[in-house]
Amino acid sequence: MDRERLIRYLSLLVIGVAAVLPFVLEANLYLLNVLILMLIFIIFSSSWNLLAYSGQGSLGHAAFFGIGGYASTLIAVQSGLSPYVTIFLGGAIAAGIGVLIGLTCVRLKEWFLAMVTFGFAIIVQAITVSFLASLTGGWDGIASPRLVSSQVPGYILIEYYSILAITAGVILLIYLIFKSKIGMAFLAIRENEIEARVSGVDPVRYKLLAFAISAGLAGVAGALEIHYFGYITPEIYGIDISFWPIIYTILGGLGTIAGPVVGTVVLTILWDGLKVFGLTYERYIIIGAILILSVIFLPKGLVSLPDKIAGWWKRRQKKSPDAGT
Amino acid sequence: MGELEIFLQILFWGLYAGCIYILLATGLNLIFGVMKIVNFAHGEFLMVGAYVTATVFALTGLNPYVIILFSMVVLVAIGAAVERFCFRPILGTGKLNEIFLSLGLIYLFQNLAALIWTDKWQSIQSPYASISIPIGPLNVPLDYIIIIVVTAIILAGLHLFLKRSRTGRAMRATSQNRKGAMLVGIDVERMDVFSFSIGCALAAAAGTLWVVSGQVFNPYMGSIPAVKAFAIIILGGLGSIPGAIIGGLIYGVAENGAAFLLGGMWKDAVSFIILIVVLVVRPTGLFGESGE
Numbered sequence: 027m028d029r030e031r032l033i034r035y036l037s038l039l040v041i042g043v044a045a046v047l048p049f050v051l052e053a054n055l056y057l058l059n060v061l062i063l064m065l066i067f068i069i070f071s072s073s074w075n076l077l078a079y080s081g082q083g084s085l086g087h088a089a090f091f092g093i094g095g096y097a098s099t100l101i102a103v104q105s106g107l108s109p110y111v112t113i114f115l116g117g118a119i120a121a122g123i124g125v126l127i128g129l130t131c132v133r134l135k136e137w138f139l140a141m142v143t144f145g146f147a148i149i150v151q152a153i154t155v156s157f158l159a160s161l162t163g164g165w166d167g168i169a170s171p172r173l174v175s176s177q178v179p180g181y182i183l184i185e186y187y188s189i190l191a192i193t194a195g196v197i198l199l200i201y202l203i204f205k206s207k208i209g210m211a212f213l214a215i216r217e218n219e220i221e222a223r224v225s226g227v228d229p230v231r232y233k234l235l236a237f238a239i240s241a242g243l244a245g246v247a248g249a250l251e252i253h254y255f256g257y258i259t260p261e262i263y264g265i266d267i268s269f270w271p272i273i274y275t276i277l278g279g280l281g282t283i284a285g286p287v288v289g290t291v292v293l294t295i296l297w298d299g300l301k302v303f304g305l306t307y308e309r310y311i312i313i314g315a316i317l318i319l320s321v322i323f324l325p326k327g328l329v330s331l332p333d334k335i336a337g338w339w340k341r342r343q344k345k346s347p348d349a350g351t
Numbered sequence: 352m353g354e355l356e357i358f359l360q361i362l363f364w365g366l367y368a369g370c371i372y373i374l375l376a377t378g379l380n381l382i383f384g385v386m387k388i389v390n391f392a393h394g395e396f397l398m399v400g401a402y403v404t405a406t407v408f409a410l411t412g413l414n415p416y417v418i419i420l421f422s423m424v425v426l427v428a429i430g431a432a433v434e435r436f437c438f439r440p441i442l443g444t445g446k447l448n449e450i451f452l453s454l455g456l457i458y459l460f461q462n463l464a465a466l467i468w469t470d471k472w473q474s475i476q477s478p479y480a481s482i483s484i485p486i487g488p489l490n491v492p493l494d495y496i497i498i499i500v501v502t503a504i505i506l507a508g509l510h511l512f513l514k515r516s517r518t519g520r521a522m523r524a525t526s527q528n529r530k531g532a533m534l535v536g537i538d539v540e541r542m543d544v545f546s547f548s549i550g551c552a553l554a555a556a557a558g559t560l561w562v563v564s565g566q567v568f569n570p571y572m573g574s575i576p577a578v579k580a581f582a583i584i585i586l587g588g589l590g591s592i593p594g595a596i597i598g599g600l601i602y603g604v605a606e607n608g609a610a611f612l613l614g615g616m617w618k619d620a621v622s623f624i625i626l627i628v629v630l631v632v633r634p635t636g637l638f639g640e641s642g643e
Contacts, residue, residue, distance in 0.1 A: 083447050130627060133634045136446045137389055141585050142630060144578060145623025152620035156613075265574065269454055276451040307462040307470075314462070317455030321448050322440045 033284075037197075040287075044190055048183055058182055064294045065186075065193045066251045067270060071278075071286035072200055073243035074271035079204070079281050080236035081216030082131065085140040086147030087244050088267035089127070093150065094120040094245025095252035095262055096162060099170040102253075109173045109253040110188070117246035124241020128234045144268070151263035167259030170252045189250055196243055201283050203239070212236055244271075277320055279327025288328050356488045361607045367495045367564070369603025370502040371397075374557035375580035376587070376595040377506065378550030384526035384590045385539075385546035388438060389446075391453030393554055394577025395460035398570060400426050400555030401562045402468055405475050415477060416497060419559040423552040430551030434544050442543075457574065464570035472567040480565060498560045505556055506596070509549070522546055526590065575619065582626045587638050594638035601625065 044061075051057045074087050098116025102109050127146050131139050155164050162168060173188060174181040203209050211232045214222035219229050252258045271286070278289025293313070300309045324330060379393050403422040408415050437456065441448050482493040513519040525532040525542040533539055557576075562568055583602055587594020602622050609621035629637060 078447065083450070085450070130631055134630060137581075137589070138585055138630055138634065138636075140446075140450070141578075141582050142623075142627055145582065145620075145626055148623050149620045149627075152616050155616050265578075272447070272450060273454055276447060280447060307465045310458045310462040311466070314455045314458030314460075318437055318452055318459070321452050321455070322437070325441065325444055325448060 041190075041194055045187075048186060055182065058186055060294060060298050062182075062186055062189055062254055063251070064290055065189045066247050066254070067274060067294070068287050068290045069193055069196050069250070070244055070247035071271040071274040071290050072196060072283075073240045073247065075275045075280065075282075075286045076200055076203070076212075076243070077236050077240035078275065079209070079216065080212035080233060081219075082233060082236060083136070083140055083272075084143040084240075084268075085272070086143035086145065086268050087240075087271055088263045088265070089143070089147040089150045090120045090124055090241040090244035091248035091251075091267060092147075092154070092258075092260070092262040093123055093241075094248035095170075095258050096154065097245070098249035099168065099252055099258050100161060102171050103168070109171055109249070113173075113192075113246055113249035113253065116249040117242040120245025120248070121238045121242030124237045124245075125234050127241075128237030131237070132230050132233045144265075147263050147265075147268055151260050154260050154263070162258075162260070165260060167257055167261075169257050170255070172256050173250070173253040185254060189254070192246070192250065196246070197283065197287070200243075204283060208232070208235065273317060277317065277327060279329035282327070282329050284329050285327050292328060353488075357611070359487065359489055361611055362604060363489060363491060363495070364607045365604030366600065367498055367603070368607060369600040370498055371557045371561055371576065372580055372583055372602050373596050373599035374502060374505065374553045374560070375576060376583040376599050377509065377592055378553035378557075379577075379580055380584045380587075380590060380592055380595045381509075381522075381546050381553075382550040383584065385522055386438070386442065386543050387529075388442065388449050389453075389581060390438070390456070390547075390550075391450055391577065391581070392456035392460060393550070393580065394573025394575070395457055395464075396426055396430065396551045396554035396573070397558040397561065397576060398464060398568070398573035399429065399460065400558030401568045401572070402464060402558075402570075403555070404559040405473065405562050405568070406468075408475055415475070415559065415563045416501065419501070419556055422555040422559050426551040426555035427548040430548040431544050433551075434547035438547070439540070439543065461570045461573075468570065470570050472569045474565060474567045475562055477563045477565060494564055498564060501556070501560065505553065509553075518542075518545060579619075579622055582622055585636055586626050586629055588636035591636075591638040594636065598637070 044065075047061065048058060070087070070091060073090075074084060077084050077087075094113075094116040096116075097119040098109065098112040101107060101115050102112040105112075107115075127143070131142055134142055154162050172181070172185075174184045178184065211222065211227045214225065214227050215229045215232055222229055248262065252262070274289035274293060275286045276289070277293060278287065279285030296313065296316070297309065300312060305312075320328070324334070375393060375397060379389065382393075383389055400422045403425050404415055404418045407413065407418045407421060411418075433456065437452055438449075441452055477494050479493045479497070483490045484493055484496065485491075511519075513523055521532065521537045522542050522545060524535070524537060525539050526546075529539055532542070558568075558573075561572075579602060580599075583598035584591075584595050586601070587596075587598035602625070605621055605625060606618050610618040613621075
């Protein structure tokens with residue numbers, strides 16, 4: 027209980043820090059850009075984490091990220107609706123396609139599921155540049171309306187706060203899902219599908235639900251990125267885009283709310299921090315080494331670090347002869 | 352060119368492309384069989400093998416088909432180190448950790464290679480590049496024929512090793528039942544190192560065959576072939592080596608056919624369409640054991 031309260035205050039503190047950060051940075055454009063992308067990837071990683079929570083590890087989450095981006099852009103361009111509306115429509119379309127993809131995946135496990143989701147990202151990309159080329163502009167991509175028109179003074183700040191609000195909303199939503207019966211059902215399926223069925227949880231329904239929510243949130247993240255950049259190309263379906271949420275989430279701590287957030291923040295700081303030293307390939311080498319070391323020595327992610335340090339501290343105190351005095 | 356020639360041409364290219372997939376997929380399958388892990392960074396071993404061969408070739412001018420042996424030995428050493436220091440500590444901690452570790456290895460290897468050899472596209476010229484042999488209506492480059500023969504020799508050697516040698520039999524025992532193998536006194540951790548190293552050596556062979564065929568290469572070349580090799584072993588059934596061979600051939604032919612009929616962007620997509628269709632019908636793959 028005590029711990030729960032601590033976490034609640036901590037998350038409020040984090041949001042507070044995020045809210046005042048632009049003023050501390052004096053609206054430095056480069057850093058604001060880094061922060062905005064960080065927030066978008068927090069949503070994206072959290073959506074991946076939700077699917078993994080139900081026992082389904084996707085290797086092709088870029089498919090939903092990209093579908094959300096394309097759908098939102100096309101709707102905004104064709105109908106003239108504000109991107110503030112279309113990002114959620116894009117998310118809804120990504121969720122719908124997520125259910126369709128989920129239908130082929132519900133019977134599959136582990137590697138099989140990973141490969142099929144990976145394949146879908148590649149297939150969606152091929153469809154985007156061939157059959158839908160007249161709509162999507164093929165490999166060249168198309169322009170996308172900005173979230174806030176660049177004529178509005180301080181538009182980047184408005185965008186930053188909008189995205190911050192959406193991020194906080196998404197994390198709250200995931201928190202509520204994890205706490206609810208749905209979250210319990212996801213856990214039950216992940217741990218043992220047959221036992222879940224015995225206790226009255228229909229695995230297929232819940233797996234599809236997880237796919238829908240996860241794909242929808244990934245679609246919102248993709249739409250946000252696209253409207254922030256102002257253009258979209260099929261590179262949004264790239265393999266690396268599918269890999270980032272996995273890296274962020276597992277580094278932070280798989281299956282926890284804070285994991286994707288911590289992982290994204292830490293890696294983003296590291297990533298842009300190393301850039302200052304003018305490193306290029308070395309940056310990737312350092313990050314690669316960190317990933318390898320972290321999974322060996324900290325398999326539960328960075329969020330388990332405080333417990334680990336506390337445990338180590340306790341053991342040390344017990345061992346030292348003057349303990350207990 | 353008539354339609355028959357085009358068809359034969361596609362078939363032959365597919366056979367040649369299939370060789371590289373088969374070597375990668377067989378290696379992955381061997382590792383999966385023994386250790387029950389999948390290394391997504393397997394393509395990086397193909398890449399390192401390609402660069403080792405190209406570098407030795409540039410330095411010494413030896414016949415690249417001889418350098419293949421050197422390249423395989425180098426990769427045996429690298430493979431043993433990666434198995435010992437990266438995969439062994441996380442063995443049995445979950446599939447997602449293996450993917451995560453592989454991603455770390457991918458970044459590490461790709462960028463180390465880019466530091467050493469730059470990330471520009473390179474190519475080397477095989478000594479037989481100008482020779483081609485007429486087979487029926489086709490003019491087949493000699494290199495392609497050698498590549499197919501070399502692949503067949505390597506696979507036959509692997510088959511003999513697994514069936515006849517004591518170590519090979521111990522490896523198969525480990526892959527059938529790890530605990531049982533331990534009980535009869537097999538050092539299963541040693542088998543892990545062996546299978547991982549042999550898998551890496553096969554990837555080095557694939558990388559070498561890639562460069563001698565005159566194809567361009569760069570540090571990022573390995574990712575997509577590795578993922579496809581992985582799709583192949585899932586298509587063929589995890590742990591089944593005949594499945595890997597047939598799957599590799601299917602992919603090689605299907606990809607080249609799709610690139611010709613539908614355009615280059617479908618080359619990668621078609622392999623996954625096949626995979627998804629097969630898995631929807633048969634969730635354990637073509638040759639996988641039915642039921643879980």
